[in-house]
Amino acid sequence: MTEFFLGASAFILAMVGLGLVRILRGPGDADRMMAAQLLGTGGIAAVLLLGTATGEGATLDVALTLALLAAFASYAFVKAEDGP
Amino acid sequence: MNVPTLFGLCAAALVGIGLYGLIVDPHPLRKILAFNVVGSGVFVLFGAIARRGAAAGMGGDPVPQALLITGIVVAFSATALAVALLKRLSDEAGSVTLSSDAPARAKSDAGHD
Amino acid sequence: MSLAVDLFSVIAVAAGAFFFLAGTAGLLRFPDAFTRLHALTKADNLGLGLVVLGLLPQVGGVVAGLKLVCIWLLVQLSGATASQLIARGLRRRGAPP
Amino acid sequence: MIVALNVGLVALILGLAVWAIVAREPFAAVVGFIAYGLLLTLVWVQLHGIDVALTEAAIGGGLTGALLIGAATRLRGTEAEARAERPGPATRWLAAAVSVAVTLALAACVLVLPVPAPTLAPEVAAHMAATEVGNPITSVLLAFRAMDTLLEAIVLLFALIGVWSLTPDRFWGGRPGLRQGYDANGILAYAARLLPPIGIVAGIYIFWVGADRPGGKFQGATILAAMWLLVMMAGLADAPPIRRTWLRALLVAGPLAFIAVGLVGAVRAGAFLAYPPGLAKPLILAIEFALMPTLTLILGLMLVGTPQRGDTP
Numbered sequence: 001m002t003e004f005f006l007g008a009s010a011f012i013l014a015m016v017g018l019g020l021v022r023i024l025r026g027p028g029d030a031d032r033m034m035a036a037q038l039l040g041t042g043g044i045a046a047v048l049l050l051g052t053a054t055g056e057g058a059t060l061d062v063a064l065t066l067a068l069l070a071a072f073a074s075y076a077f078v079k080a081e082d083g084p
Numbered sequence: 085m086n087v088p089t090l091f092g093l094c095a096a097a098l099v100g101i102g103l104y105g106l107i108v109d110p111h112p113l114r115k116i117l118a119f120n121v122v123g124s125g126v127f128v129l130f131g132a133i134a135r136r137g138a139a140a141g142m143g144g145d146p147v148p149q150a151l152l153i154t155g156i157v158v159a160f161s162a163t164a165l166a167v168a169l170l171k172r173l174s175d176e177a178g179s180v181t182l183s184s185d186a187p188a189r190a191k192s193d194a195g196h197d
Numbered sequence: 198m199s200l201a202v203d204l205f206s207v208i209a210v211a212a213g214a215f216f217f218l219a220g221t222a223g224l225l226r227f228p229d230a231f232t233r234l235h236a237l238t239k240a241d242n243l244g245l246g247l248v249v250l251g252l253l254p255q256v257g258g259v260v261a262g263l264k265l266v267c268i269w270l271l272v273q274l275s276g277a278t279a280s281q282l283i284a285r286g287l288r289r290r291g292a293p294p
Numbered sequence: 295m296i297v298a299l300n301v302g303l304v305a306l307i308l309g310l311a312v313w314a315i316v317a318r319e320p321f322a323a324v325v326g327f328i329a330y331g332l333l334l335t336l337v338w339v340q341l342h343g344i345d346v347a348l349t350e351a352a353i354g355g356g357l358t359g360a361l362l363i364g365a366a367t368r369l370r371g372t373e374a375e376a377r378a379e380r381p382g383p384a385t386r387w388l389a390a391a392v393s394v395a396v397t398l399a400l401a402a403c404v405l406v407l408p409v410p411a412p413t414l415a416p417e418v419a420a421h422m423a424a425t426e427v428g429n430p431i432t433s434v435l436l437a438f439r440a441m442d443t444l445l446e447a448i449v450l451l452f453a454l455i456g457v458w459s460l461t462p463d464r465f466w467g468g469r470p471g472l473r474q475g476y477d478a479n480g481i482l483a484y485a486a487r488l489l490p491p492i493g494i495v496a497g498i499y500i501f502w503v504g505a506d507r508p509g510g511k512f513q514g515a516t517i518l519a520a521m522w523l524l525v526m527m528a529g530l531a532d533a534p535p536i537r538r539t540w541l542r543a544l545l546v547a548g549p550l551a552f553i554a555v556g557l558v559g560a561v562r563a564g565a566f567l568a569y570p571p572g573l574a575k576p577l578i579l580a581i582e583f584a585l586m587p588t589l590t591l592i593l594g595l596m597l598v599g600t601p602q603r604g605d606t607p
Contacts, residue, residue, distance in 0.1 A: 137413030143342025
């Protein structure tokens with residue numbers, strides 16, 4: 001089971017890592033923000049899977065922090081784009 | 085190769101990448117980014133060394149890990165100060181060049197403040 | 198019993214991983230920003246949701262389970278608001294919906 | 295499996311670091327850097343530094359991203375001018391050579407690190423009981439190396455004073471940042487009403503468990519600061535004018551309480567910041583409680599930036 005969770009974590013990370021090509025290609029800044037947003041969600045999934053695989057309960061708190069602040073960069077982006 | 089060595093080598097590469105950007109890129113915001121890449125490289129190196137010191141039932145040596153927390157927070161405050169300086173420079177001079185012989189555009193309205 | 202639970206976890210996590218694959222494929226292959234945003238939200242909602250569902254029986258303990266659900270709900274909230282804001286921003290700058 | 299995961303993680307991180315350096319536009323580089331910060335959180339999980347991972351998740355995933363995106367958007371269009379100042383090929387090659395040399399030297403150091411690795415973990419484990427705190431990191435931060443933490447709090451305060459010192463004279467004492475528009479039915483206002491109650495509970499929770507499990511005041515304060523910023527971004531609340539006495543009092547309260555406890559130690563236990571036997575845990579908790587509001591305010595205000603208007607809203 002541990003191996004499976006680690007594998008799933010690696011797979012999800014590889015997938016959202018592939019999505020980062022959007023940061024490279026753009027074309028718009030919004031597309032780049034989307035790739036970062038996807039990486040955020042994938043990162044949370046990877047942390048959860050890793051934490052369950054290693055049995056380290058405190059990783060849940062790491063995922064909780066990431067989830068709370070997941071959209072923060074997007075909020076700042078929209079706010080900066082549209083002006084005050 | 086074990087995990088601390090792998091991340092230690094990754095950290096060495098990060099320091100090199102950041103250092104190159106810090107020297108070569110003239111844009112101040114890019115220099116701030118590059119400086120943060122160097123900083124995170126140093127942090128990862130520190131973390132790898134802390135992980136090697138795992139003992140007494142702890143996942144890593146707690147002393148370097150505690151210093152890392154201090155370091156990350158201080159690095160953030162340095163970045164915030166640098167960004168504030170940069171914004172002020174852009175307001176004041178109308179450009180963000182760090183070059184000393186750059187044309188001093190919009191210097192005249194800088195005096196009001 | 199434990200085998201059935203493990204099987205459930207494997208299926209749910211694998212399905213979640215599939216949605217991340219789909220989300221990435223959409224983000225890379227879809228032609229414009231709005232359709233890409235659509236693909237992204239699928240990974241946000243279903244991908245993470247299924248992973249959380251699969252992990253629920255594995256974390257051991259009600260508190261940890263509640264935290265997991267809480268994490269999923271938070272990502273739902275932030276994902277939905279962020280995509281809404283990005284889409285509105287795109288429209289305001291004249292991208293065709 | 296774990297090897298594939300780690301190698302993939304390292305590849306992604308190195309790729310994003312290169313992208314943050316070579317990308318043409320500052321904004322694209324900044325988004326790459328935000329993704330990079332997120333992945334660093336995974337590195338800390340893999341290196342078994344959960345406390346560090348929490349700090350990175352809160353600072354790297356939240357505050358730094360918002361700070362840099364704001365700066366990149368503001369400085370849009372300055373890239374062409376900077377590009378003209380790009381150094382010639384000779385400097386670039388020299389810089390590359392220096393960077394490669396530094397990398398190789400560090401890599402050599404990593405490969406010849408002493409075995410067995412030197413560690414202070416047994417020392418910490420042996421003396422942790424005296425601090426009555428269950429989390430080794432907290433006992434290092436607030437007992438064995440308390441001086442570092444005190445100085446850190448003071449450095450943060452100085453950085454905030456540095457940000458404020460950039461205020462134009464006519465705005466001195468005014469409100470930091472720009473007035474944010476408020477749209478009662480907007481999505482951002484909706485998020486800013488729904489998220490902070492949850493975030494405040496989570497921030498206090500992470501602060502509270504810090505005594506015995508991963509967590510602590512820095513991580514908790516960062517989350518609280520982020521929630522405060524969200525409320526300000528949505529226009530639901532405005533930043534306080536920096537001339538306010540209560541604000542300034544709260545900003546110095548944490549470090550002053552820390553110094554006061556240190557002086558108590560100097561009198562009662564024979565050394566600055568030494569804790570009298572039996573009083574370690576209450577004193578540590580007192581310092582953490584006093585530092586929490588100070589850190590929240592400093593981290594939040596540092597991000598809002600320099601005052602740009604008078605103190606009328």
